[in-house]
Amino acid sequence: MTELISKKPFFERFAIWLKKNLFNTPTNSVISIFLLAFIWKGIEGLFTWIFIKGVWSGGASVCREAGGFCFPFLFEKTRFIIFGFYPDGQLWRPTCAMLILIGTLFYSKEPNRWNKKLAYLWSISTFFIFWLMGGGLGLTEVTNDKWGGLPLTLLLATIGIVCSYPLGIVLALMRRSKLKVLKSISVVYIEIIRGVPLISVLFMSSVMFPLFLPEGVNFDKLLRAQIAIILFVSAYMAEVIRGGLSSIPKGQYEAAHTLGLSYFDTMRSIIIPQAIRIVIPPTVNTAIGMFKDTSLVLIIALFDLLNTTKTSLRDPEWLGFSLEAYVFVGLIYFVFCFSMSKYSQRLEREFGMKER
């Protein structure tokens, strides 16, 4: 049956699909027509705004007059939105750093590459990323208060996710431990962190923490924010992973026990690999949440992607183009979050096919 349909030309197949899925009963037909009209209205409005009324050249006044999407604003501000206050002549550096980061992430996405070699690759990439961003060894130094925009957001998020994950695993194992001390530490930590908003953790790390430091000791602000993010997210990761751990059947522990495997080997090779496969969807959910939450670092005056966007809107010459700006960064955020979501679905499918 399906084969027969697939041999027909596209439009005919499309018509069959429409009839089967949207117009199969009178009521459904009416609902479909209303919804399609509604969707059409939206698309039409967006299309007119961007392509028909949209302005491709000229200044702010031309844009204001036309009332369409103001591309000149983006042409003018993209540099600042993406790179923040990074020095002008050096923009190739954060660009390369981002490419290395994304390239390494891309390379890491195949499960059959998850081995020691990948760990080496990451150390090398990390070195180059920080060298390019920060300078030294022949490059002009750029202190990290000048870092901003997309590279900053990507770094905060990637390092946040990569570091909070193992920490989350440790916390989850501690919470399930038979040793009361370990268990209590983990419970108290997780509950406290989950009980406060990220903003307050960031605020504490930036404003209160230095008060406790001895005079003259200076602790990098960006590093403090990064640590705050890691500590915060690890509590959530821990709970996600704990969910996976508790869904592993007792028989797996028993089999490991009878084979003589140690606690460490049992966890490392049997329990944790299975647990983290089970919780791929909530893990990615947490990761996506934290990717977007990195934008909260703006309250401690770090210029991440959202903050550079907001700042670009304050230019007196270009007041009033917030829609353009937010559509633009919205798209950037979407591309990254959507890729994560797609990737998680792929991983799930791949593990599911072989192993269930």
Added chain:
Amino acid sequence: MSENMIEINDLNKWYDDFHVLKDINLSVRKGEKIVVCGPSGSGKSTMIRCINRLEEFQKGSLHVEGIPLNSDLKNIEQIRKEVGMVFQHFNLFPHLSIIDNLILAPMRVRKMPKKDATDMAMQYLEMVKIADQAHKFPGQLSGGQKQRVAIARSLCMKPKILLFDEPTSALDPEMVKEVLEVMVDLAKEGITMICVTHEMGFAREVADRVIFMDAGQILEENTPHEFFDNPQNERTKEFLSQIIN
């Protein structure tokens, strides 16, 4: 005493108030094959799980190869290496391929190089007639194949004692035979076996002794021939008549 592989004396176990095992006494010689049977809930699993410390007991003593099984972690670890176990529900590691299921413990516990472990694992897969499936995952095998893999996995640790807890009762009838055949082959190799099963054909063919348990006690203990054809205890008679029908 020292030629006994397993020596259980006055073993008692409670789950809270519930007295699961009552004064169990059992010695198993090296190479002996023992079949344990009895009604559901009689404590068969609990007893054999005490032997590799999957369960703790509260009173009595248990020696494996002369090593006392107590709370001394060193002893427990040593005994765990010597005693293999095959479970009713296989308990294979679903995220590892068959070959990886087999080589994991030899590599981690016995510190075998990967190549040697793989060669040995292939031999055991050959023995359980499943070498062609080495690179599949457990989820891709039938129940009978899974159980044969589980047996091979236990053998890879070269245990001196192998415990079976109803290895065929989760299998479809047509797969029971292939697993029992492997177990019969294994019995001929001289390994010490304790097997909880209701497969009477297997018991007759392989067992040196059959043990009947009820309500946490060993009620009868005899050669298969005597046990099946001339049971002494009333409960045994009742039980045998039930499983025959």
